[in-house]
Amino acid sequence: MSKLTYADLEKYSKVFADSGLNWVRVSMDTGGIAAGADTVCSIFEKGVGTLGFGMEVRRVGSLGYSFADPLVEIAREGMPRVVYGRVDDEVAKRILQEHLVGRRLIDDHVLAWRNRALTFDGPTTYILVKDTGAEKGDKSQFFQFSLAEELKRCNLQDKVQVVRALDMGVYDAGVAVQFLPSRVTYTNVLAPDVARIVKTSVQGKKIIDDLLYKKPDKQVRVVMRNCGKFDPENFQDCLRYGVYQGLVRVLQGMKPEEAIAEMKTSGLRGRGGAGFPTWLKWQITRAVQRTPKYIICNGDEGDPGAYMDRSVLEGDPHSVLEGMIIAAYAIGATRGYFYIRAEYPLAVARVEKAIADARTAGLLGENILGSGFSFDAKVRLGAGAFVCGEETALIASIEGKRGSPSPRPPYPSERGLFGHPTAINNVETLAAVPAIFVHGGTWYSQHGYEKSRGTKVFAVTGKVRNPQLVEVPLGVTLRDIVFDLCGGVFGGKAIKAVQTGGPSGGVIPEHLLDTKVSYESLQELGSIMGSGGMIVMDQDDSMVEVSRFYLRFCVDESCGKCAPCRIGGYQMLQILNRLVRGRGEKGDVERIRAISKAMQKASLCGLGQTAPNPVLSALRYFDPEFKAYLEGGMSYARKMSANRPPEPAAAEPANA
Amino acid sequence: MSPDTVRSELPANQLNAWKDDEAALLESLEQIENKHGFIPRHIAEEVSRVLEVKLERLRKLQTKVESNVRKEVDALVAKWKDEEGSLILILHEIENQHGYVPREIAMEVSYALGVKLARIYEVLTFYHYFKLKPPGRHNMSLCLGTACYLKGAPAMLAEAKSQLKVEEGSTTADREWHLDVVRCIGCCGMSPAMVVDGKTYGRLNASDVSRIIAQTTQPKAKS
Numbered sequence: 018m019s020k021l022t023y024a025d026l027e028k029y030s031k032v033f034a035d036s037g038l039n040w041v042r043v044s045m046d047t048g049g050i051a052a053g054a055d056t057v058c059s060i061f062e063k064g065v066g067t068l069g070f071g072m073e074v075r076r077v078g079s080l081g082y083s084f085a086d087p088l089v090e091i092a093r094e095g096m097p098r099v100v101y102g103r104v105d106d107e108v109a110k111r112i113l114q115e116h117l118v119g120r121r122l123i124d125d126h127v128l129a130w131r132n133r134a135l136t137f138d139g140p141t142t143y144i145l146v147k148d149t150g151a152e153k154g155d156k157s158q159f160f161q162f163s164l165a166e167e168l169k170r171c172n173l174q175d176k177v178q179v180v181r182a183l184d185m186g187v188y189d190a191g192v193a194v195q196f197l198p199s200r201v202t203y204t205n206v207l208a209p210d211v212a213r214i215v216k217t218s219v220q221g222k223k224i225i226d227d228l229l230y231k232k233p234d235k236q237v238r239v240v241m242r243n244c245g246k247f248d249p250e251n252f253q254d255c256l257r258y259g260v261y262q263g264l265v266r267v268l269q270g271m272k273p274e275e276a277i278a279e280m281k282t283s284g285l286r287g288r289g290g291a292g293f294p295t296w297l298k299w300q301i302t303r304a305v306q307r308t309p310k311y312i313i314c315n316g317d318e319g320d321p322g323a324y325m326d327r328s329v330l331e332g333d334p335h336s337v338l339e340g341m342i343i344a345a346y347a348i349g350a351t352r353g354y355f356y357i358r359a360e361y362p363l364a365v366a367r368v369e370k371a372i373a374d375a376r377t378a379g380l381l382g383e384n385i386l387g388s389g390f391s392f393d394a395k396v397r398l399g400a401g402a403f404v405c406g407e408e409t410a411l412i413a414s415i416e417g418k419r420g421s422p423s424p425r426p427p428y429p430s431e432r433g434l435f436g437h438p439t440a441i442n443n444v445e446t447l448a449a450v451p452a453i454f455v456h457g458g459t460w461y462s463q464h465g466y467e468k469s470r471g472t473k474v475f476a477v478t479g480k481v482r483n484p485q486l487v488e489v490p491l492g493v494t495l496r497d498i499v500f501d502l503c504g505g506v507f508g509g510k511a512i513k514a515v516q517t518g519g520p521s522g523g524v525i526p527e528h529l530l531d532t533k534v535s536y537e538s539l540q541e542l543g544s545i546m547g548s549g550g551m552i553v554m555d556q557d558d559s560m561v562e563v564s565r566f567y568l569r570f571c572v573d574e575s576c577g578k579c580a581p582c583r584i585g586g587y588q589m590l591q592i593l594n595r596l597v598r599g600r601g602e603k604g605d606v607e608r609i610r611a612i613s614k615a616m617q618k619a620s621l622c623g624l625g626q627t628a629p630n631p632v633l634s635a636l637r638y639f640d641p642e643f644k645a646y647l648e649g650g651m652s653y654a655r656k657m658s659a660n661r662p663p664e665p666a667a668a669e670p671a672n673a
Numbered sequence: 674m675s676p677d678t679v680r681s682e683l684p685a686n687q688l689n690a691w692k693d694d695e696a697a698l699l700e701s702l703e704q705i706e707n708k709h710g711f712i713p714r715h716i717a718e719e720v721s722r723v724l725e726v727k728l729e730r731l732r733k734l735q736t737k738v739e740s741n742v743r744k745e746v747d748a749l750v751a752k753w754k755d756e757e758g759s760l761i762l763i764l765h766e767i768e769n770q771h772g773y774v775p776r777e778i779a780m781e782v783s784y785a786l787g788v789k790l791a792r793i794y795e796v797l798t799f800y801h802y803f804k805l806k807p808p809g810r811h812n813m814s815l816c817l818g819t820a821c822y823l824k825g826a827p828a829m830l831a832e833a834k835s836q837l838k839v840e841e842g843s844t845t846a847d848r849e850w851h852l853d854v855v856r857c858i859g860c861c862g863m864s865p866a867m868v869v870d871g872k873t874y875g876r877l878n879a880s881d882v883s884r885i886i887a888q889t890t891q892p893k894a895k896s
Contacts, residue, residue, distance in 0.1 A: 048862050398765050
């Protein structure tokens with residue numbers, strides 16, 4: 018591809034992106050591939066040739082529904098679009114035959130749409146049905162049968178198919194049905210309702226108000242707007258979906274100062290965890306007079322249980338790159354680095370491809386789009402050190418050194434990479450930037466809560482029914498995220514707590530789940546928002562155990578440079594180990610508190626300062642559990658360890 | 674060179690033959706000693722001359738190996754020399770090629786870059802990604818991220834340890850299996866998960882672990 022101009026970009030973005038009446042999109046992110054998306058995709062690629070009509074197979078990023086990997090989305094002329102989950106080789110073959118040729122959906126694999134409609138816009142051709150399990154026993158089959166019988170009675174059996182769904186997107190709401198293609202959803206359907214559903218809604222196209230599920234979808238996709246829509250390795254496809262339109266707006270009509278002002282309006286704050294206002298970071302770096310300046314994209318996602326950065330880098334690398342170019346323009350940087358974990362080879366490959374494509378198209382390099390602005394980007398690999406997510410350690414690592422943090426100030430914006438002014442932004446932050454410039458800062462800031470504006474992606478995992486990525490406006494409650502979007506606790510047990518912020522965060526107990534999520538509110542509860550990992554724990558999980566797990570992680574990952582973190586963490590872990598074995602001593606809890614205080618006050622970097630958080634927050638809300646270990650002694654510990662999986666080996670020093 | 678390629682280039686029977694040579698020599702010397710009660714001087718001189726020749730040949734071979742290492746390192750250094758902070762990039766390439774960072778290569782890198790060996794080892798030992806010992810024929814990375822941990826990864830780890838009779842982070846004596854514990858492979862949606870020889874397995878329990886170990890070991894046992 019030769020160098021692009023504004024006109025080319027304009028032309029590409031005008032092509033209706035979802036055009037092509039028949040297509041198959043297979044989610045090919047790491048999670049999908051691990052679940053077998055590779056073979057599924059090749060089955061489709063081989064199979065479409067034999068169908069006798071044009072069918073495009075696209076390898077796309079992930080939609081975020083990790084519980085249902087591998088995901089396949091299908092558009093067939095004259096049929097509603099459908100997302101299938103848990104597609105194995107057998108199901109892929111059936112989709113080819115029954116869906117694409119026979120025009121019949123496959124039972125038990127369809128995911129209902131989350132953007133539900135409130136009115137019928139046309140005749141219903143498919144009905145999804147599933148018992149979302151408020152009571153015991155699965156009634157999906159019964160309702161599928163009775164709906165089908167009722168349709169047969171009305172002579173509609175050839176026009177409407179009733180399909181059992183894999184997931185309805187609503188939970189604990191009795192039997193739910195969704196009508197396709199209109200996406201109207203009913204919940205708490207009872208047996209007597211079947212007749213009137215067919216009569217009123219299918220034949221009469223009218224809403225039955227008492228059954229209608231009216232709650233709008235809580236998700237708002239800004240960062241993940243393009244994930245799962247196009248092949249990130251197909252540059253022209255990306256352009257068709259409007260990637261680089263934000264950059265065009267900035268380069269064509271904005272001075273750097275105006276770009277920063279727009280960011281200020283948007284209220285976007287760093288999504289890596291600390292929540293420093295992005296515009297301010299840019300402005301400070303811009304204000305420093307020395308050149309060259311650098312920009313770094315922090316993709317060292319080390320928090321166990323968080324994988325949203327990986328998903329974005331794999332699904333939409335061009336948008337992150339676009340965000341980086343805009344940031345570079347605003348601060349006057351000439352060089353950019355993507356610092357990505359080496360454990361994410363697919364993300365690394367896709368970002369490298371994106372950079373190469375952008376460079377050939379003239380979106381990187383000298384004089385970008387004729388604006389006189391020059392910028393280039395490179396990829397640097399992380400090497401598996403959690404502390405490298407800390408900005409000074411990250412800079413040391415890019416410089417080819419051991420990733421030890423250094424004291425701040427001087428801040429990186431003053432003296433960063435190779436001693437030059439450097440701005441470091443998280444993947445998610447940069448991915449949100451182009452959307453802000455396409456739709457405007459005011460548009461972005463309409464979502465959010467108090468001082469936390471916009472949306473945030475959370476990776477909800479652990480003992481949750483449907484582990485997945487969700488992107489929600491800040492200000493929704495934890496309960497909304499865990500119960501409404503992810504279906505609550507796995508196996509019908511009671512929820513005990515939600516852990517946010519990973520090893521730097523803390524646990525939030527059940528009675529505080531109605532807290533609105535924002536940087537400040539979580540901090541008040543003794544946790545942090547962090548990079549967005551959210552781990553659900555049920556009644557069986559021991560909080561002493563969990564806090565020990567996180568502390569062990571921090572002890573393993575401590576770089577050993579400063580004493581509070583190196584020694585304090587280790588000593589605290591010894592105390593917890595002792596406690597879990599039932600050999601706790603009087604005063605242990607007080608000792609933990611004292612060590613924590615020292616670590617928080619005196620550690621050099623964020624890792625050490627926040628390492629005691631999981632323990633402290635567990636102490637704050639689950640003090641009785643610690644007491645029980647202390648008072649119960651060995652017999653209690655033995656009883657607890659009977660319910661507990663065998664113990665992992667003792668912690669080793671960080672660099673063993 | 675992964676252990677596999679070493680094995681294919683130096684078949685076991687040849688190695689054994691070479692070892693047998695030495696054994697045969699020792700044996701004949703012993704016979705002579707038994708016969709005469711001592712080893713005659715001319716025989717001893719002849720033997721030492723032959724051994725010296727052999728040693729000389731081995732030295733030549735050694736320099737050949739070393740010059741290969743040098744060539745490889747020089748190529749890497751040339752590739753990255755214009756990059757600031759290139760050390761980690763070079764180490765990444767070595768790690769990807771060999772599966773670990775051999776000491777002789779690290780020494781060569783130190784020489785080529787003019788960086789002290791201690792600096793290189795400072796970096797190597799700091800990052801979990803770099804390994805100093807060769808991996809096994811099969812490698813298992815068991816995820817101990819939070820989601821996997823809560824959903825039963827410790828039980829899987831215990832199972833893997835007892836099946837393979839090896840501690841985490843180490844290799845079995847026959848270099849068949851290497852067991853590693855990793856922090857989050859990003860497959861929390863199908864936790865607990867693990868990676869065996871590059872293939873990810875999800876939604877596992879302890880019995881799956883022994884099944885996968887058996888499956889992975891099986892094909893080799895047949896051949």
